[in-house]
Amino acid sequence: MYTFEDKLKEYAELLVRVGVNVQKGQDLVVTAQVDQAPFARMCVKAAYEAGARSVVVDWGDDAVSRMTFLNAADDVFDSIPEYRVRFNTDFAEKNACFLRLVSSDPENLKGVDPGRLERMHRASGRQMKRYRALLMSSAVPWSIGALASPSWAKLVFPDLPEAEAVAALWERIFMAVRVTGDGTAVEKWRQHQENLQHHVEILNGYAFDRLHYYNALGSDFTVGLCKGHIWCAGGESTPKGQFFMPNMPTEEVFTAPDRNRCEGVICAALPLCKDGNVIENIRFVVKQGKIVEAAASQNEEVLQKSIEVDEGACRFGEVALVPYDSPISNAKTLFYNTLFDENAACHLAFGEAYPMTVQGAMDMSEEERLAAGLNKSITHVDFMVGTADLSIDGYTSDGRCIPVFRNGNFAF
Numbered sequence: 001m002y003t004f005e006d007k008l009k010e011y012a013e014l015l016v017r018v019g020v021n022v023q024k025g026q027d028l029v030v031t032a033q034v035d036q037a038p039f040a041r042m043c044v045k046a047a048y049e050a051g052a053r054s055v056v057v058d059w060g061d062d063a064v065s066r067m068t069f070l071n072a073a074d075d076v077f078d079s080i081p082e083y084r085v086r087f088n089t090d091f092a093e094k095n096a097c098f099l100r101l102v103s104s105d106p107e108n109l110k111g112v113d114p115g116r117l118e119r120m121h122r123a124s125g126r127q128m129k130r131y132r133a134l135l136m137s138s139a140v141p142w143s144i145g146a147l148a149s150p151s152w153a154k155l156v157f158p159d160l161p162e163a164e165a166v167a168a169l170w171e172r173i174f175m176a177v178r179v180t181g182d183g184t185a186v187e188k189w190r191q192h193q194e195n196l197q198h199h200v201e202i203l204n205g206y207a208f209d210r211l212h213y214y215n216a217l218g219s220d221f222t223v224g225l226c227k228g229h230i231w232c233a234g235g236e237s238t239p240k241g242q243f244f245m246p247n248m249p250t251e252e253v254f255t256a257p258d259r260n261r262c263e264g265v266i267c268a269a270l271p272l273c274k275d276g277n278v279i280e281n282i283r284f285v286v287k288q289g290k291i292v293e294a295a296a297s298q299n300e301e302v303l304q305k306s307i308e309v310d311e312g313a314c315r316f317g318e319v320a321l322v323p324y325d326s327p328i329s330n331a332k333t334l335f336y337n338t339l340f341d342e343n344a345a346c347h348l349a350f351g352e353a354y355p356m357t358v359q360g361a362m363d364m365s366e367e368e369r370l371a372a373g374l375n376k377s378i379t380h381v382d383f384m385v386g387t388a389d390l391s392i393d394g395y396t397s398d399g400r401c402i403p404v405f406r407n408g409n410f411a412f
């Protein structure tokens with residue numbers, strides 16, 4: 001029987017060795033909340049054991065963030081301090097790796113003026129452009145791992161006492177990232193990567209022109225795929241060949257929708273947690289790639305704001321396939337955290353597309369990427385559309401219709 005401590009240690013090693021895969025002599029930036037200091041220190045230790053040159057922890061605090069959004073002077077939200085921009089950009093340009101440990105209360109910013117959040121997002125998008133471009137194009141290794149916190153655990157398990165809820169959430173996290181405490185997680189992830197690759201190869205072989213989604217929830221939606229799109233999954237490599245796993249867990253196989261060729265009605269299957277707000281029952285009507293109607297039964301205003309951040313925010317940037325039978329989906333737990341919930345179900349994202357999902361796009365200019373159908377935005381928001389009865393048909397450019405999903409799972 002392995003202890004909780006064994007599992008934490010294995011998880012920290014997994015994030016450092018498989019997540020960012022820190023190399024000898026490389027710098028690592030760890031972003032963590034102050035109340036998660038013990039786990040952050042485990043990651044620092046694992047990184048030095050792996051030969052890191054230096055490890056810097058960028059501490060955050062939910063309580064301070066909330067006080068800032070509620071009380072700070074209004075102009076604070078129009079720009080990011082220059083030293084913050086330099087901190088991230090300098091490390092990225094020096095080829096550091098970035099490990100983000102997330103544990104925030106999903107409702108931490110509940111009740112905060114959505115205008116302040118939106119302006120902050122815009123400022124960050126504008127000023128952090130260079131840093132974000134390096135991350136989004138996989139020029140530097142990065143990874144995100146989630147940690148259980150009392151506030152998050154209470155949201156996931158409202159009926160359990162706090163300590164039990166936290167323990168239960170940790171167990172769900174360990175299950176999702178294939179950590180048992182026996183030290184085999186690194187090997188399990190190698191096998192998992194091979195399984196993902198199997199679907200990638202079949203999908204890339206068909207080179208579909210478009211996918212048609214339909215289910216009883218009311219989705220009847222066609223997603224045009226970019227010409228030369230590439231299905232990707234699991235790990236990625238930097239141009240220097242450093243293999244890393246951006247998201248842990250990850251169950252998705254994803255590619256680029258054509259920003260101008262999405263059409264119909266798409267309904268979210270799970271609530272979306274955005275800036276501390278839970279948005280329920282999302283329903284989008286889409287014409288020629290653009291979201292023309294955005295409805296929700298709760299927090300519709302937050303949803304509206306998030307598709308108005310810039311011109312590309314109301315168009316799609318990602319289409320991802322996840323079997324309904326995945327370890328996370330089978331846990332039948334709503335995590336209120338996109339990192340987990342997006343790996344429980346098929347999803348789409350509005351906003352920025354990943355350039356590596358189209359052939360040659362890494363070397364294209366911004367205009368060329370837009371012309372290829374890749375969406376451009378400072379935002380990227382995933383929302384879940386997969387249900388137990390979801391069907392997806394793939395249409396090839398010579399008119400063949402191939403079943404891709406039946407009853408929520410891959411048909412091949």
Ligand code: ZN
Pocket residue numbers: 252254318320342347382
């Ligand atoms: Zn995704």
Ligand code: ZN
Pocket residue numbers: 318349380381382
């Ligand atoms: Zn995404």
